[in-house]
């Protein structure tokens with residue numbers, strides 16, 4: 001059972017999972033997954049608690065990035081899934097069509113309106129992130145990484161990759177390939193990583209989202225401040241560096 005206070009997770013002696021149900025009596029519970037229908041019990045269980053005025057001894061509230069540092073990939077992905085469900089149950093209570101109350105469904109992980117029957121699922125916002133290579137160099141923006149680029153409804157993912165790169169740095173790319181994905185609960189992104197090769201154009205940062213950008217060699221990148229190992233951005237960079245070692 002994971003205990004969330006807003007977007008923070010409670011740790012006790014650096015442990016993020018609580019076995020004893022009794023421990024929760026220390027807190028004021030808003031809602032909890034154990035009250036949901038049976039099918040939901042297959043998911044990681046969670047409890048939303050109200051602001052904790054005094055933390056019990058040995059406990060701390062921490063963000064999910066910090067949790068990754070403490071407990072690694074598996075814990076991060078478990079907690080990020082649970083947090084996205086927990087946030088949805090903490091923040092959303094009514095139907096966006098008619099204002100009726102929504103209740104959890106019995107046969108899937110959705111919720112439906114008690115009045116009009118509309119069905120809802122936990123929101124996920126896809127975002128694309130792409131490592132662009134050019135003759136053994138890697139495109140980095142802000143000298144560090146890339147922004148996560150919002151997917152637009154109706155686009156193929158490859159189109160989102162092409163459009164975003166073109167908008168941000170004014171170049172065209174080819175050989176777009178899927179790399180991998182990562183759930184990124186800040187608040188509910190699904191990061192879709194791609195690799196691509198430079199095709200044409202001169203790098204011209206858009207000046208807004210991207211202030212500086214360029215292609216860098218592995219040696220140059222090794223001397224930069226690169227993103228946290230928890231991020232897919234870093235996994236893309238590491239994969240590039242491994243290939244060019």
Ligand SMILES: [Zn+2]
Nearest residue numbers: 095098113116
């Ligand atoms: Zn409704």
